[in-house]
Structure formats: structure tokens, C-alpha cells
Amino acid sequence: MLKRKEHISQIIVTAAQMRDIEARIFAAGMPVSALMEKVAGLITRRIQDIFAQASQQSTVTLLSPQAGILVGPGHNGGDALVVARELHFSGYKVWIYSPFDKLKELTSQHLQYAQSLGIPCYQDIEQLPNCDFLVDGLFGFGLERTITDPIAAAINQFNLWNKPIISIDLPSGLHTDTGEVLGTAIRATYTLCLGLWKQGLLQDQALDYVGKAELIDFDIPLADVQAVLGNAAIKRITSATALSTLPLPRPPVTHKYKEGHLLLICGSRRYAGGAILTALGARGSGVGMLSIAVPESLKHLLVSHLPEALVIGCPETETGAFAQLQLPERTELSSFSAIAIGPGLTKDATSIVQEVLASDRPLVVDADGLNILAQLGTIPTLQKRQAATILTPHTGEFARLFPDIADAKDRVKAVREAAARSGAVVLLKGARTAIANPQGAVWINPESTPALARGGSGDVLTGLLGGLLAQGVNKEIPVEDIVATAAWWHAQAGILAASERTELGVDAFTLSQYLLRVIAGQW
Ligand SMILES: NC(=O)C1=CN([C@@H]2O[C@H](COP(=O)(O)OP(=O)(O)OC[C@H]3O[C@@H](n4cnc5c(N)ncnc54)[C@H](O)[C@@H]3O)[C@@H](O)[C@H]2O)[C@@H](O)CC1
Numbered sequence: 001m002l003k004r005k006e007h008i009s010q011i012i013v014t015a016a017q018m019r020d021i022e023a024r025i026f027a028a029g030m031p032v033s034a035l036m037e038k039v040a041g042l043i044t045r046r047i048q049d050i051f052a053q054a055s056q057q058s059t060v061t062l063l064s065p066q067a068g069i070l071v072g073p074g075h076n077g078g079d080a081l082v083v084a085r086e087l088h089f090s091g092y093k094v095w096i097y098s099p100f101d102k103l104k105e106l107t108s109q110h111l112q113y114a115q116s117l118g119i120p121c122y123q124d125i126e127q128l129p130n131c132d133f134l135v136d137g138l139f140g141f142g143l144e145r146t147i148t149d150p151i152a153a154a155i156n157q158f159n160l161w162n163k164p165i166i167s168i169d170l171p172s173g174l175h176t177d178t179g180e181v182l183g184t185a186i187r188a189t190y191t192l193c194l195g196l197w198k199q200g201l202l203q204d205q206a207l208d209y210v211g212k213a214e215l216i217d218f219d220i221p222l223a224d225v226q227a228v229l230g231n232a233a234i235k236r237i238t239s240a241t242a243l244s245t246l247p248l249p250r251p252p253v254t255h256k257y258k259e260g261h262l263l264l265i266c267g268s269r270r271y272a273g274g275a276i277l278t279a280l281g282a283r284g285s286g287v288g289m290l291s292i293a294v295p296e297s298l299k300h301l302l303v304s305h306l307p308e309a310l311v312i313g314c315p316e317t318e319t320g321a322f323a324q325l326q327l328p329e330r331t332e333l334s335s336f337s338a339i340a341i342g343p344g345l346t347k348d349a350t351s352i353v354q355e356v357l358a359s360d361r362p363l364v365v366d367a368d369g370l371n372i373l374a375q376l377g378t379i380p381t382l383q384k385r386q387a388a389t390i391l392t393p394h395t396g397e398f399a400r401l402f403p404d405i406a407d408a409k410d411r412v413k414a415v416r417e418a419a420a421r422s423g424a425v426v427l428l429k430g431a432r433t434a435i436a437n438p439q440g441a442v443w444i445n446p447e448s449t450p451a452l453a454r455g456g457s458g459d460v461l462t463g464l465l466g467g468l469l470a471q472g473v474n475k476e477i478p479v480e481d482i483v484a485t486a487a488w489w490h491a492q493a494g495i496l497a498a499s500e501r502t503e504l505g506v507d508a509f510t511l512s513q514y515l516l517r518v519i520a521g522q523w
Pocket residue numbers: 018019022035036039072073074075076077078079104138139140141142143144145146147148168169170194195
């Protein structure tokens with residue numbers, strides 16, 4: 001059983017779902033004002049911690065830091081006003097920017113009380129004094145239309161101040177579900193997301209605005225979450241879930257075939273390195289047995305890099321691409337636990353992709369394998385496969401496979417539709433990789449690094465995923481969990497490598513060497 005905190009940190013909600021969950025809490029008797037008080041108290045404490053830490057690291061000690069509090073018309077503004085009051089009482093110098101004439105009732109009451117305490121309140125940005133940091137309570141999940149002037153101009157101005165900004169719930173201006181910028185948006189240094197993770201904070205287009213995001217858990221009952229979300233949930237992949245899916249510990253009595261036999265089909269003379277990187281990713285997975293089918297002229301190269309693998313040289317075309325898949329005698333595709341196909345294939349390998357699709361083995365299709373699928377237009381026939389199919393496109397490959405649903409503005413929606421249509425588990429690569437299964441469940445990898453935006457890093461993922469799949473199939477681990485674990489592991493290896501070698505130091509070979517270090521400390 002997952003602990004409550006762990007469970008809560010996995011959940012992702014839309015604005016509508018958050019509103020429904022909130023409504024259940026209020027209907028059960030929790031007063032709105034009491035919840036606001038509780039939440040804003042938690043935010044205040046976190047702001048104080050952040051600021052205390054920053055002061056410790058700085059050579060200048062501020063005796064009474066000055067906070068600018070930005071207040072919108074709804075309950076996000078109400079939260080901000082409670083924070084203003086609490087910071088005021090704990091010795092901060094506080095001023096309030098409240099540009100709206102009409103406020104929700106609770107927000108209006110808090111404003112009135114803050115003013116009665118003598119906290120200065122301004123309506124125009126020109127009047128605002130200097131400050132050490134800003135608290136953004138302009139809009140939360142109630143933002144429903146594009147922000148216009150004068151608020152848009154004020155937000156742009158705040159962004160130019162170059163002061164730390166702490167956004168309450170989400171940076172004002174971001175769409176709660178898609179992360180789209182509605183006109184303009186606050187560029188936060190920290191986002192303190194309230195209660196449950198909002199989907200928009202995990203969409204690629206929001207990342208420039210979100211800063212460092214944290215969840216402020218205010219004890220939402222899990223029963224209310226379950227009642228609203230049901231099973232078609234969107235989940236954040238966490239270390240705890242990923243680690244629990246790894247094929248560890250191994251049973252004391254086992255043998256190499258029991259620990260999975262992966263067949264990789266990859267490479268061409270032109271893209272020889274892709275085959276090596278895919279194989280190194282598979283090696284990192286710990287798979288029991290690795291067979292690698294490559295065009296004949298690559299065989300020695302692969303053997304010299306991976307002496308443990310069984311390398312199968314296949315007939316090749318004049319240009320050194322696969323002409324045919326020729327497995328050793330008495331070996332069928334069904335002899336393997338799983339197959340991964342694609343990196344470095346070239347488009348000459350069309351018939352091999354078809355052959356593999358017709359097999360009854362769990363299958364990962366990547367890179368040129370996906371381009372061949374797009375050309376063949378066979379996406380609907382994937383539904384008929386007897387075993388799981390996993391597609392791992394980057395944005396360009398996704399657009400070729402699903403031209404009518406590729407949607408940069410809502411990647412979660414796009415990946416969900418792609419999975420439903422294809423019957424495959426689809427992993428859409430990005431800064432926040434999103435994974436969907438055909439039943440509508442989605443997983444998002446919440447931590448990654450731009451260091452991974454580099455040729456060959458996808459090949460490592462394909463091998464790693466294939467290797468985990470081969471091991472997981474034997475242990476009856478759900479395919480979606482394996483895909484999520486591979487995405488997490490790959491990203492964590494990138495993060496660890498970047499932390500030691502900078503974001504420029506994570507070439508794909510190096511990445512493959514960091515895989516094991518991610519988990520070595522955990523077991
Ligand atoms: N979900 C929860 O359980 C809790 C939510 N709380 C806070 O409440 C927030 C949601 O509050 P609200 O529903 O009042 O929504 P918001 O505070 O996000 O703002 C909605 C208000 O902004 C106006 N508005 C929307 N778009 C606008 C635009 N483009 N230009 C000008 N005005 C615009 C709306 O008419 C409405 O008055 C959360 O983000 C969070 O900060 C907390 O107080 C406590 C608990």
C-alpha cells in the first residue's frame with residue numbers, strides 16, 4: 001500500500017476535476033474560509049522557509065524583508081491576502097497590489113482586514129514600492145480567458161523586475177490544463193501548487209514559466225479524489241513507483257532466459273552507432289539474454305562493443321541496410337520474451353517491420369520503425385496484435401504517425417487519443433514525456449533535463465525499455481508500468497550525469513553508463 005503522501009504526489013488533475021473535488025470537501029462541511037486559512041498558512045510557512053534559506057546563502061542579511069503581494073479577484077487572491085496578513089505579523093514589510101474593482105466576497109473581506117491593519121494597498125503599478133520578492137495570487141485555476149491590459153501589462157512589468165516570484169497554485173496566466181499562456185503569464189521562480197498537481201504544470205509549453213514546482217499538500221481526502229477521478233487518472237511517475245517496478249531483487253534461483261530474452265532489430269551501415277547505443281541501453285536494463293539482429297557488415301562492431309550479446313548478422317542491401325531478417329536455425333520470433341525495433345534501420349526495412357508486427361511478442365517500435373509504420377498507414381491494425389505494442393515517438397515522429405491529432409498545445413490529450421486509436425501504449429517524448437494506454441490512463445514523467453536533447457539518447461531509451469519489457473513480461477508486470485519506469489530511469493540517468501558533467505556532458509554513450517548508478521544507491 002502506498003502511503004498517503006506518495007499517493008497524493010502521483011495524482012494530476014484538471015481545473016474541472018479540482019473544482020469537483022473541492023465541491024465535495026465543502027459539501028461535507030469544511031467551511032471555505034477555513035480551508036483558505038489552512039492552505040494560506042501552509043503557503044506562508046513555505047515562503048518563510050524559502051526566504052530564510054535564501055538569506056542564509058546570501059552575504060546580505062535583510063532584517064525585515066519586503067514582500068509585494070499581487071491579488072486577483074478570486075480565491076487565488078484570497079489566499080494571497082491571507083499570506084500578506086501572516087507575513088505582516090511575522091515581521092515582513094508588506095504591500096498589496098490589488099488592481100480589480102470587483103472581488104469575490106471572501107477575498108474582499110480579507111482585503112478589508114489587511115487594509116485595516118495598515119498594510120499599504122495599491123491599484124496602479126506606478127505606485128508600487130520596491131520589494132525583495134513577489135507573491136503571485138492574481139489567478140489560479142479559475143483563469144478562464146485571455147488576460148488583457150492593464151493586468152497583462154502589469155504582469156509583463158513584474159517579469160522584468162527580476163525579483164523572485166512565488167506563484168500560488170500556478171503562475172497567473174497559464175491555462176490550468178494545457179499550460180498554454182493565455183495572453184501573458186507570470187514567470188515564477190517557485191510555484192506552490194495547492195492540494196493536487198495541476199495538469200498544465202506538467203505540459204512542455206508551461207515549463208518556462210513554472211520555475212521550481214512544489215506541492216503543498218493540504219490533506220484532501222483520498223476518497224474524494226477517487227470519487228472524482230475514477231480509474232482514468234493521470235499520474236506523475238515518482239521514484240517510489242518506478243523503483244517498485246524494477247525487476248529487483250532477482251529470485252535466488254533463476255537462469256538467463258527466465259530473466260528475459262530481448263531481440264533488438266536495429267542499425268544499418270549508415271547508422272551503426274544507433275545500434276550500439278540501443279544495445280547499451282538494453283545492457284543497462286539487466287536483461288538476462290540479449291540478441292541483436294543487425295545487417296551483416298555491422299556484426300563485428302557490435303560483438304566488440306557487447307561481447308555478452310548474441311549478434312545475428314542478417315543479409316543486407318548494397319547500402320548496408322537490412323535486406324531480410326534471418327534468425328539462427330530453430331529460432332522463431334516467438335522464442336524471444338520481447339522485441340525492440342527501429343533505431344538506425346532506414347526505411348529499407350519495411351518488410352521486417354511487417355514481419356515483427358505479425359508476431360505474437362510484446363514489441364517496442366521506435367525511430368525508423370515508426371516512420372515505416374507511418375508510411376504503411378498500419379496504425380489501426382495494431383489493435384489486432386496479440387501482445388502489447390509500445391510506440392515511442394518524438395514530436396516529429398508523432399506528427400507523422402497521427403497527423404490529425406498532433407497537438408503541441410495539449411500533449412496529454414494528443415497522446416491519449418493516439419493510444420486509444422492505435423491500441424498501443426504510446427510514449428510521447430518531450431521535456432515532460434507523456435505515456436498513455438488505450439484505456440485512457442496517462443503517466444507523465446515530471447523530472448528531466450535538457451541534457452537529453454541530444455542525438456542517440458532516444459536509442460538508449462529504446463534498448464532500456466526493451467530490456468525491461470523482456471524481464472517484466474515473465475514477471476507479469478503491467479506493460480504501462482514498465483514504460484513509465486523506463487522513462488523515469490532514462491531521465492534520472494540524464495539528471496545525474498548532468499549534475500556531474502553539466503548539461504553539455506551527457507552524450508548518449510555517457511548516458512548509458514549512468515543508468516546503473518541511478519539505481520545502485522537504492523538497492
Ligand atoms: N481547490 C481548493 O480546494 C482550494 C482553492 N483555493 C484557491 O482558489 C483558487 C481558485 O479560486 P477561484 O475559483 O476563485 O479562481 P481564481 O482565483 O483563479 O480567479 C477567478 C476569478 O478571476 C476572474 N477571471 C478569470 N479569467 C480572467 C481574466 N482573463 N481576466 C480577468 N479576470 C478573470 C473570474 O471571473 C474569477 O472572478 C485556487 O487556484 C487556489 O488558489 C484555496 O483558497 C483553497 C483551497
